Every structure is written in structure tokens, then in C-alpha cells.
Amino acid sequence: MxxxxxxxxxxxxPRYQERPGLISEAxxxxxxxxxxxxxxxxxxxxxxxxxxxxxxxxxxxxxxxxxxxxxxxxxxxxxxxxxxxxxxxxxxxxxxxxxxxxxxxxxxxxxxxxxxxxxxxxxxxxxxxxxxxxxxxxxxxxxxxxxxxxxxxxxxxxxxxxxxxxxxxxxxxxxxxxxxxxxxxxxxxxxxxxxxxxxxxxxxxxxxxxxxxxxxxxxxxxxxxxxxxxxxxxxxxxxxxxxxxxxxxxxxxxxxxxxxxxxxxVSPYPPGSFVLLNSGAIGRVISVNKSLPLRPIVEIFFDASGKPPEEPMRIDLSKAPVVNIDKALDEDDL
Known part of the structure; x- marks a missing residue:
């Protein structure tokens, strides 16, 4: 390819310049x-x-x-x-x-x-x-x-x-x-x-x-x-x-x-978007489950107390029936 x-x-x-920092570490x-x-x-x-x-x-x-x-x-x-x-x-x-x-x-x-x-x-x-x-x-x-x-x-x-x-x-x-x-x-x-x-x-x-x-x-x-x-x-x-x-x-x-x-x-919760879970945690969608687009895989950014988790934490909502998305969030409001 x-x-x-x-x-x-x-x-x-000359228009091209390196532009670091265009994407956050997700x-x-x-x-x-x-x-x-x-x-x-x-x-x-x-x-x-x-x-x-x-x-x-x-x-x-x-x-x-x-x-x-x-x-x-x-x-x-x-x-x-x-x-x-x-x-x-x-x-x-x-x-x-x-x-x-x-x-x-x-x-x-x-x-x-x-x-x-x-x-x-x-x-x-x-x-x-x-x-x-x-x-x-x-x-x-x-x-x-x-x-x-x-x-x-x-x-x-x-x-x-x-x-x-x-x-x-x-x-x-x-x-x-x-x-x-x-x-x-x-x-x-x-x-x-x-x-x-x-x-x-x-x-x-x-x-x-x-x-x-x-x-x-x-x-x-x-x-x-x-x-x-x-x-x-x-x-x-x-x-x-x-x-x-x-x-x-x-x-x-x-x-x-x-x-x-x-x-x-096109999922309403596409990769890269932020969501608030019913647990109070805030996560970023990292992958969409094609068979269940409303239940993506989410990486936790902040736990219910508003603190980043000590260890990386991911939740596959298709396998976690008690965890739901309360609402989508705008990254600018975080």
C-alpha cells in the first residue's frame, strides 16, 4: 500500500509544519x-x-x-x-x-x-x-x-x-x-x-x-x-x-x-467521545460493539469521586449489564 x-x-x-499535541493520550x-x-x-x-x-x-x-x-x-x-x-x-x-x-x-x-x-x-x-x-x-x-x-x-x-x-x-x-x-x-x-x-x-x-x-x-x-x-x-x-x-x-x-x-x-457514542456512567464515573469510548452500538467499550478517566483511577480500567458495557450510560458529555466541559 x-x-x-x-x-x-x-x-x-513551506505550509507543512509538525503540529505536536493534536490528540490527547487516550x-x-x-x-x-x-x-x-x-x-x-x-x-x-x-x-x-x-x-x-x-x-x-x-x-x-x-x-x-x-x-x-x-x-x-x-x-x-x-x-x-x-x-x-x-x-x-x-x-x-x-x-x-x-x-x-x-x-x-x-x-x-x-x-x-x-x-x-x-x-x-x-x-x-x-x-x-x-x-x-x-x-x-x-x-x-x-x-x-x-x-x-x-x-x-x-x-x-x-x-x-x-x-x-x-x-x-x-x-x-x-x-x-x-x-x-x-x-x-x-x-x-x-x-x-x-x-x-x-x-x-x-x-x-x-x-x-x-x-x-x-x-x-x-x-x-x-x-x-x-x-x-x-x-x-x-x-x-x-x-x-x-x-x-x-x-x-x-x-x-x-x-x-x-x-x-x-x-x-455511526454510533451516538463513537470512539473518542466521553460518557457519564450510572456509577458516576466518566469514561472515554475506545471501541464500539457493532452488535450493540449503544453499549461500547469505555476506558475510565475519572471514577465516581472525580479522581483518575490508579490502574487503567476498561469496561465492556456489552458484558456489564448493571452499568449503563447516563448521558454523553462534551469534552470541553470536563
Missing amino acids: VKLSEIIRKSTG FDIKKQKESLAELKKTYEDMVLHLMLIMDEIKEGKTVADRKIGSLAEIITDILRADNNMLLSLVHIFSYLGKQEDFLYAHSVNASILATNLGLASGYSRSELINLCVSSLVHDIGYLKLSQETINKPSKLTKDEYNQVKKHTIYGVELLSQIEGMPECAAEVVHQHHERVDGSGYPDRRRGDEISEYSKIVAIAEVYEAITHPRPYRREKIIPYQAVKTIVQEEKNSFAPEIIKVFLNS
Whole structure:
């Protein structure tokens, strides 16, 4: 499998800087720490790799399809092997470096989430790679929007919002600078803001007028956006509340079959999130039990008295019937 570090070493410019401390120490078992550290570096490389590709497109250069394809293959293969750790990084990272670079982390995160939905839907490896490629470029049209509008720290005016909506049109135009893009990529770029009830844009398509990949990317990118801060919104919604919002408030916007897959593959208590147990202890979810997503494996951070445990302590809630999650917690409130 191609290593991103090898690709980036050949093309890294002055924008790249080592950024230590991007992820908190969440696991005490040595082997898992090493795996997480290695995956953290891979994740950072994914965001940097996409940033470099987008820089080339912004400069008007033609980009070889393998640059996107190799990134999609890495994401796909990691998810197929074990999706827990990569999904945990999605929930830990908002963006790398400067706030205005949120687009690149958003695109990588959305691609991980969308590809995971495709995996849960039974897609083949080639289908997953095409879905991942499409997800990585879904917001490419933002490159043609003004930085002032994208990074505005307050609510957009009507005119500004109408300009932002044009990114679905601009994106299709910019895809011509990437050689060999699959047809599904153009569909996703153009349709990922369409909604099955006809309330979306740019064409107010309904139901089956929207491609399946576009329906998947639509729910993935909305979930990613509301669980991470943005220039105009510093706060984020915790995963539990985000899942609830999508199911209760946005249920008419997304295809029922996609929502079902979403609920089965995106836990309201994903790896990396914090929970309060009925014992009074606070723990961090380290793994999701696929057959019982509401009863994950939790590592205790603070016991009922508010003190860190003397020894590492993990509880598999699927095997501890008397221990339950009282509520999800926001890490910022701890």
C-alpha cells in the first residue's frame, strides 16, 4: 500500500509544519498507543496530502487522478481492516493548523464517514474507493469562493449564502483539472446538497433523481459539519446530539435507507467521545460493539469521586449489564 508520507516527502512546501499535541493520550495499553500514534500521523498526512492537491488546483494546474486515488485507497483499506480508530480521529480533529484550513479536514473526515457508510452498505472495494474519491472532492468548489466569505466569523447575508451555494456548480468545473475522475465524482460534487424532499440545491432534485453516492455524502458531510467548529460557529455538537438532530429534525431530508445505515454504523457514542456512567464515573469510548452500538467499550478517566483511577480500567458495557450510560458529555466541559 502506498504510504502518504512518501508522497508528501516529494511535494511538501513551506505550509507543512509538525503540529505536536493534536490528540490527547487516550489509551494506556502500549500496543494500542503505538497503533493510534501511527494512525494519527497517517491522518495528518491525509489532510496535508489533500491540501497540497487543492493548492495545485487553485493554482490552475492539472492533477493526476492517482493523487486522489491513492488517498482514497488508503482510507478505504484502513476502514476495511478496522474502522474504530480512524473514526475516533474524525471525532477528535476539527482541523489542522490555521482555522481557514478547515475545508481540508472536513473533506477528509466526510470521506471517512461516507466510506464507512458504504462499507456498512456492503459495497465492494472498488465501489468504496469511488465513493471515497467522490467524497474527498465534494466541496472542491469552495476553492473558487472568496476567503472573506468562507471565513466570515458571523452569519452570512442572503447574497453571501447564494454565492456559497454556487460551490456545487464551481466544483464540477474544477473537476476538469483532475484527470480520470469517475462519473460519480461529478454527481456527488453537483448533488451533495440536494435533499430527497426537494428542499436542497442547486436543482431541487427529489428522491431517485439524486444519485446514491450523493445521498450518502449528504448525510456524512452534514454530520461532520455539525460535530466540528466552523469560522462562523465556534461551538460544536457532540455526536450523540448530532445523531439525534439528523434523525429527528432532518429525517425528511435524507433517504430512509441511508438513515438506517447511518444509525447502524455511526454510533451516538463513537470512539473518542466521553460518557457519564450510572456509577458516576466518566469514561472515554475506545471501541464500539457493532452488535450493540449503544453499549461500547469505555476506558475510565475519572471514577465516581472525580479522581483518575490508579490502574487503567476498561469496561465492556456489552458484558456489564448493571452499568449503563447516563448521558454523553462534551469534552470541553470536563
